[in-house]
Amino acid sequence: MKQSLLFVPTLKDAPKDAEVKSHKLMARAGLIKQTAAGIYTYLPLGHRVMKKIETIVRDEHDKRECSELLMPAIQPRDLWEESGRWSEYGPELMRLKDRKDRDFCLGPTHEEVITHAVRDYINSYKKLPLALYQIQTKYRDELRPRFGLMRGREFVMKDLYTFHESDEDLNTWYEKMKVAYTDIFRRCGLETKIVSSDTGQIGGKEADEFMVMSEVGEDTISYCDQGSYAANKEFSGLSAGDKCPECEGTIKEAKGIEVGNIFKLGTKYSESMNAYFTDREGKQKPVLMGCYGIGISRTLMAAVEQHSSDNGIVWPSEITPFKVHILPLKTNDELTMEVADSIYKELSKTNEVLIDDRGERPGVKFKDADLIGIPYRIIIGKDVSEGKVEFLNRYTGEKNLVNIAEISGLI
RNA sequence: CGGGGCGUGGCGCAGUCUGGUAGCGCAUCUGCUUUGGGAGCAGAGGGCCGUAGGUUCGAAUCCUACCGUCCCGACCA
Numbered sequence: 001m002k003q004s005l006l007f008v009p010t011l012k013d014a015p016k017d018a019e020v021k022s023h024k025l026m027a028r029a030g031l032i033k034q035t036a037a038g039i040y041t042y043l044p045l046g047h048r049v050m051k052k053i054e055t056i057v058r059d060e061h062d063k064r065e066c067s068e069l070l071m072p073a074i075q076p077r078d079l080w081e082e083s084g085r086w087s088e089y090g091p092e093l094m095r096l097k098d099r100k101d102r103d104f105c106l107g108p109t110h111e112e113v114i115t116h117a118v119r120d121y122i123n124s125y126k127k128l129p130l131a132l133y134q135i136q137t138k139y140r141d142e143l144r145p146r147f148g149l150m151r152g153r154e155f156v157m158k159d160l161y162t163f164h165e166s167d168e169d170l171n172t173w174y175e176k177m178k179v180a181y182t183d184i185f186r187r188c189g190l191e192t193k194i195v196s197s198d199t200g201q202i203g204g205k206e207a208d209e210f211m212v213m214s215e216v217g218e219d220t221i222s223y224c225d226q227g228s229y230a231a232n233k234e235f236s237g238l239s240a241g242d243k244c245p246e247c248e249g250t251i252k253e254a255k256g257i258e259v260g261n262i263f264k265l266g267t268k269y270s271e272s273m274n275a276y277f278t279d280r281e282g283k284q285k286p287v288l289m290g291c292y293g294i295g296i297s298r299t300l301m302a303a304v305e306q307h308s309s310d311n312g313i314v315w316p317s318e319i320t321p322f323k324v325h326i327l328p329l330k331t332n333d334e335l336t337m338e339v340a341d342s343i344y345k346e347l348s349k350t351n352e353v354l355i356d357d358r359g360e361r362p363g364v365k366f367k368d369a370d371l372i373g374i375p376y377r378i379i380i381g382k383d384v385s386e387g388k389v390e391f392l393n394r395y396t397g398e399k400n401l402v403n404i405a406e407i408s409g410l411i
Numbered sequence: 412c413g414g415g416g417c418g419u420g421g422c423g424c425a426g427u428c429u430g431g432u433a434g435c436g437c438a439u440c441u442g443c444u445u446u447g448g449g450a451g452c453a454g455a456g457g458g459c460c461g462u463a464g465g466u467u468c469g470a471a472u473c474c475u476a477c478c479g480u481c482c483c484g485a486c487c488a
Binding site for chain 1: 412417421422423424437438445446447448449450479480481482483484485486487488
């Protein structure tokens with residue numbers, strides 16, 4: 001891809017309303033642009049990374065026999081009356097009316113819609129289990145949107161819903177998805193800590209959150225310095241210095257970004273919304289449900305927060321918008337452009353390559369490239385006349401002058 | 412929703428206290444010179460000063476209301 005055609009509006013100065021590092025960088029690197037409070041446009045580079053994250057999410061779900069579907073963002077009031085949440089949810093629910101004055105809401109989550117979608121079909125234990133997910137834009141009219149993509153009023157989320165005939169089966173899937181989530185975040189370059197949590201507004205029995213340790217996190221995690229115990233401080237009530245409830249260790253505290261959560265919903269929605277099936281004994285039972293969320297846009301932000309300095313991002317390999325960045329320093333030099341073009345064509349056969357074809361000065365190109373954060377950089381400069389270009393590995397910081405012919409072997 | 416900021420060309424800001432009709436840096440356009448870390452010189456274009464009222468001969472500046480936005484706190488992927 002030619003950089004001149006990609007639309008990467010980089011900024012020298014961060015917009016003044018950006019506070020945390022990742023927000024500043026995402027604005028400066030031309031990944032996102034704020035449209036309203038808590039509402040953002042994903043520019044081409046940001047969008048590419050989002051798609052990479054979504055690809056990983058789809059891969060890890062599909063291989064565990066989950067099926068993707070797509071539900072509406074606009075949801076009718078009736079379904080929310082059935083679950084009781086039209087009145088329970090409060091002002092966070094974005095409500096609107098159609099021209100006939102009927103009530104709707106913009107979905108903050110999809111338990112109602114998914115239950116409605118499957119309840120007529122799931123009439124027997126033979127139809128279970130079932131696992132359905134979507135990647136979709138969610139709406140929550142937050143009291144206070146915050147920190148760029150960290151807490152938006154509109155955000156992209158993956159939500160999975162599972163349906164079971166027994167607790168054992170729900171537990172099996174719950175554990176299976178726990179592993180899937182850890183894998184997903186690891187592939188996104190994020191190490192997560194699993195902490196047990198309250199079930200909150202969604203309701204249900206048991207829940208775990210996936211936290212990325214970070215200074216800018218909104219949650220405080222109480223964790224054991226020796227064992228594996230970790231919980232959201234808000235619910236556990238444990239503070240730094242307390243004894244671990246599971247072993248001899250001592251509790252410590254850290255800030256975390258919640259990038260995912262999983263819930264055992266039980267029968268909250270199946271009972272209220274009449275999703276019953278006939279079990280092996282011929283009895284009518286409410287179907288057991290689980291739900292599992294991943295904040296896709298928040299994961300994007302967490303990745304930037306973790307993999308950056310003040311000068312720019314260094315993308316984890318699986319979610320980088322491009323793998324290779326070619327910088328021809330003199331765009332008006334024939335040899336430079338010839339070499340740049342041939343390397344570009346060669347590498348593009350098997351890689352995503354961005355070439356900075358703009359007529360900018362070297363300094364501008366370097367600064368922008370640092371910001372944008374593509375892991376491998378090929379600089380075509382002075383030594384091109386001797387058949388050499390510079391190869392920079394941004395993970396290691398290693399810079400080498402290499403023969404043009406050797407380039408493809410290094411990627 | 413309470414407390415505190417901020418709103419002036421695309422971005423970052425000065426000017427507001429003490430009213431006199433808008434300025435700086437970057438960016439943009441033209442020309443020349445430059446070309447390995449956000450170039451130099453010369454010239455040019457671009458602003459309902461958040462909105463609406465009010466005070467005044469005169470308002471970016473003073474008063475009132477509203478809107479937007481950010482931060483801190485109470486709720487949440």
